[in-house]
Amino acid sequence: MGRSSRTARLLAACSAALVLVVGACADGDGAASDQPDGAEPSPVSGGVLRLAIERPEHLDPALARSVPQSELIVADLLFDGLTAYDDQRAEVVPALAERWGASADQRRWRFRLREGATFASGKEITAAEVKASLDRITAEGSASPAAPGLARITKVSATQADLVTIALDAPLATLPEVLSNPALGIVPASAGPVGTKRFDLAPDGSGPFVLADDDNGLRGDDAIRLRRARGADTLLDGVELQIHEELADAAAAVRQSEADWSLVPDDELGAEEKGRSDDPFAAMLFYGLNANHPDLGDVRFRQAIVRAIDRESILEEVYDGTLVPRNGVVPIGVPGAAEDPCGERCAFDPERARALVKALYPSGGVPTVAIDHDDGRHQQQVAEAIESDLEAVGIPAEPRSRPFLSYIDFVGDDSQEMFRLGSTGAYPSADAYLSPLFAAAGADDAVGLTQPNVEAALAEARSTPDPEQRFRLLARVERLTMREIPVVPLGQFRTPSLQSDRTQDLELSLTGTFDAPAVWLSPNP
Structure with missing residues (x-):
């Protein structure tokens, strides 16, 4: 049970027994450091990491969402999937599956399970358990937000006790990346359908940490205590999840x-x-431009809109520079992201924007652009800034605010014009951002832009086993789509966090989780 740390580490002499008292190995008098002055400290084992998090609504990984972010963090602590993603190496690495391979057409995959892997209860993790775990997510009526990522699966088979076979309805060379999503952590067959309350409150995990023997999971009030799983290669003895109603x-x-x-x-x-x-x-944060709307069908008008908006000023004034400017829809650092997909087409140039508007509407009659957004404070400020920039170049604009939940229902009914949109990929590949937006059958095709050349390039990328070649194809897709100005790109989010002096090697991944087995606590912060 539990996965290997990214790097091999020598464990210090602190007791490996479970210690539920906070900082048992890291606090107290402590031993004098043997490290020379100025030398990097060596990792030591022991102690309990105290994470202060927003209250998660669920402990079932299949229900984990990126908001609140605590749900993915907890899912990653309690569960392992077949694969994991290593940000440092920018590649998929083994988790419960020690190796895998695909047929030449990338439509049939086999995953060999790691020997000795067990659930927290001690039950062996077999291919049958993996099949049941994936089947519960893809079952009709499943409430799992991870279900769309498995939409191409036609059958999961327990071919042998330690061999899982997955059949797909189309090539998918990124299936190992898909399966690295923490929401696809493997649960026992006894968990029942997604949403079963008993399992959701106190699950039987498959990851590096498990619920402490006397912990009641979400039945408790203000903390969830985890201990190191049996056989897990972790430096920490445990993790204390301190539950708060507010991030502040x-x-x-x-x-x-x-x-x-x-x-x-x-x-x-x-x-x-x-x-x-x-x-x-x-x-990513961007504003979609609905190409199906009659007022936005001309790419020249969409280009006038994007050139009119001072996006860097918006990021600085509204977000205080905490978003990274980005000229595309795929975040920097995600494999397959193009370096500057929109390039000069998205450059802030109000004079060029005015010229485009005048050429398109020489006699006047410029249509009013509706700026649709939810009622969040930042989104209202962004919409007001966009309105000012558009009107400065002769494009009338009208912000339209909706409560968040009704806004989610509104986006996609094809009446939206310029609308606040964003994306969080379900797995670390540009395909996870491009296909939902621009594939003909994309789940989030709210911009109304599908092109045969884009469809062909996406299909070719999914059929390409060589990662570097696949990344080049996906980068080409992003450049092709941005030529049509389907969005006004704004920026890439950051994850702001605080940590104590004693916390070492806690490095957040692009998905907002961290490699918990690699974290350790310094005895001399």
Whole structure:
């Protein structure tokens, strides 16, 4: 049970027994360091990492969402999938599956399970358990947000006790990346359908940490205590999940030395303080331009809109520079992202925007562009800034705000014009961002832009086993789509967080999780 750390580490002499008292190996008098002055400290084992998090609604990984981010973090602590993703190496690595391979047409995959892997209960993780785990997510009526990522699966088979075979209805060379999603962590067949309350409250995990023997999971009030799983290769003895209703309270716990790590709330974006880190997050913010709307069907008008908007000023004034400017829809750092997919077409140039508007509407009659957005504070500010920039070049604009939940229902009914949109890929590949937006059968095809050459390039990428060649194909797709200006790109989010001095090697991945087995606590912070 549990996965291997990214790098082999020598464990120090601190007791490997479970210690539920916070900092049992890291606090107290501590031993004098044997490290020479100025030398990098060596990792030591022991202690309990204290994470201050927003209250997760679920512990079942199949229900984990990126908001609240705590759900993916908890899923990654309690469960392993068949594969995992290593940000440092930018590649998929083994987790419960020790190796895998595909047929020449990338439509049939086999995953060989790691020997000795068990659930927290001690039950062996077999191919039959993996099949049941994936089947519950793809079952009709499943409420799992991870289900669309498995839409191409036609059958999962337990070919042997340790061999899982997955058949697909079309080539998918990125299936190992798809399966690295923490929401696809393997659960026992006894878990029942997605949403079964008993399992959701106190699950039987497959990951590096398990619920402590006396912990009640989500039945408890203000903390969930985890211990190292049997046989797990981790440096920590355990993890204490301190539950908070508000992120501000979680961050305050770190500042008061009551916790070791937390996220930072939006209203504290841009602040500088000790222990603060702003790590790239694999989520994008942009405004879609509905090419099916009669007022936005001409690419020249869409180009006038994007050239009119001072996007860097918006990011600086509204988001205090905490978003990274990006001229595309795939985040920087995701394999297959093009370097500058929109290029000069998206450059801020109000004079060129005015000229385009005048050429398109020489006699006037420029249509009013509706700026659709949810009622979040930042989104209202962005919409107001866009309205000002558009009207400055002669494009009338009208912000239209909706409550968040009704806005989600509104997007996609084809009446939206220029509308707030964003994406968080379900797995670390450009395909996870491009296909939902631009494939004919894409789940989020709200921009109304499908092109035969884009469809062909996406299909070729999914059929290409060589990663580097696939990345080049996907980068080409992003450049092709951005030529048509389907979106006004704004930027890539960051994950702002705080951590204590004693916390070592806690590095957030693009998905906002971290390699918990590699984290350790310094005895001499």
